[in-house]
């Protein structure tokens with residue numbers, strides 16, 4: 392059964408930008424192609440440069456064609472739903488003209504006053520746009536008005552609070568959809584199902600049976616052309632404050648009493664509240680940072696971070712973070728959650744590895760007195776999507792030896808496997824349907840910033856003389872291994888080859 396989203400107008404601010412072209416248009420097209428959008432929708436692209444509607448529609452067609460790499464004859468008719476409004480953020484006359492266009496399209500497409508305002512622009516504009524939308528009457532319609540807001544949501548807790556206050560003048564909390572695109576990923580959404588739809592995991596999902604949880608999100612790409620943004624952000628704000636802590640919250644939360652937005656958010660918020668805050672003096676023992684230097688990847692020489700475009704040649708910005716988090720509640724007391732994320736690493740991979748405790752007594756010691764491999768549950772978020780369970784089984788033959796085995800389920804690597812939708816496609820659809828479950832509530836944002844702020848404060852006050860401390864194409868600095876070693880653990884491989 393195909394669900395259709397309600398009739399709506401989507402206004403995309405930043406319509407000529409990278410995000411709109413690479414992610415938003417292809418995602419909206421996929422919804423259209425699959426029949427999730429009725430003909431009653433229109434998109435108004437808003438950006439600074441002057442384009443006429445035909446040029447804009449051509450851009451949209453190009454971006455869709457690039458993403459699907461096949462020729463389809465519905466792209467033209469899809470692009471006919473797109474309109475363009477050249478605009479300047481600070482000019483109130485721009486908003487008045489935008490309102491006229493939106494009102495006119497409301498009647499043309501019979502969209503019943505439903506509007507989604509998608510802010511795909513630099514964050515410094517978010518507050519001004521939200522306020523103008525309200526003051527110029529774009530939000531007062533007889534339908535719904537929703538604000539989708541991209542990351543970063545602030546730079547630290549005070550700036551996030553200030554931004555939140557600004558947008559809350561114009562939109563209520565339930566109208567605000569703060570995007571964290573990891574929450575739209577198939578296997579991130581699967582965390583809840585794996586945990587709460589399987590009787591075998593939930594009884595073991597606690598400090599009695601789990602020794603540690605490891606979450607890695609490694610990237611092969613460097614900062615590309617985002618040096619200007621990344622210099623002020625670094626991996627801690629870019630990945631840890633949002634995506635990594637969201638995955639921790641989903642892994643650690645209690646079962647919600649219902650699968651609705653409020654109940655799930657409320658359980659996630661409790662986890663973030665239970666995150667043990669770090670004292671400044673504890674930052675170095677629990678978090679380590681890195682910056683990539685030059686290296687070889689796939690036989691190609693790659694420049695170091697400090698040689699990238701718009702990056703200070705003496706940059707103190709981290710491109711890698713590894714950390715240990717503790718959650719102070721009954722379920723998780725004593726279980727470390729290790730996270731690591733970095734750019735220019737060996738492999739693009741996001742994986743969650745749940746390591747179970749050793750069996751109480753090992754009957755199958757080998758001659759070297761090595762213990763059995765611990766059981767691991769691996770949730771493969773990307774690029775492979777699926778789960779793997781590591782068990783021990785009898786080695787075939789007349790012996791009492793054991794051998795490690797893997798039970799594998801891969802969603803997207805089987806031939807003709809399920810082609811899972813792109814995260815943005817799911818999130819845009821959710822927003823159209825009014826489902827905010829996979830968007831972050833303000834309390835989650837605030838709690839995440841308050842955890843991360845202590846770490847950034849310490850790091851910003853110290854020059855990282857050790858930078859660069861990992862070569863492009865590696866698995867990050869050695870200190871990341873030491874972080875686990877001192878607790879008697881090690882990072883489980885994220886690649887099949889020996890790491």
Ligand SMILES: NC(=O)C1=CN([C@@H]2O[C@H](COP(=O)(O)OP(=O)(O)OC[C@H]3O[C@@H](n4cnc5c(N)ncnc54)[C@H](OP(=O)(O)O)[C@@H]3O)[C@@H](O)[C@H]2O)C=CC1
Pocket residue numbers: 404405406407408409410411437438439440441478479480481510511512513514541542543
């Ligand atoms: N790109 C990505 O993969 C991701 C981006 N994001 C976030 O999405 C947002 C957009 O990023 P991205 O698309 O990369 O940014 P880009 O720099 O590629 O695009 C910026 C857009 O904003 C418009 N713009 C800039 N200044 C003004 C102004 N004064 N008045 C009107 N329009 C203006 C530009 O219009 P014009 O071109 O006409 O100047 C352009 O359409 C940011 O918040 C970013 O952090 C989040 C996750 C991933």
Ligand SMILES: O=C1O[C@H](COP(=O)(O)O)[C@@H](O)[C@H](O)[C@H]1O
Pocket residue numbers: 610629630741
């Ligand atoms: O939000 C961001 O995420 C991407 C990584 O996303 P993924 O879906 O490719 O894992 C990261 O490259 C970017 O720096 C960050 O802003």
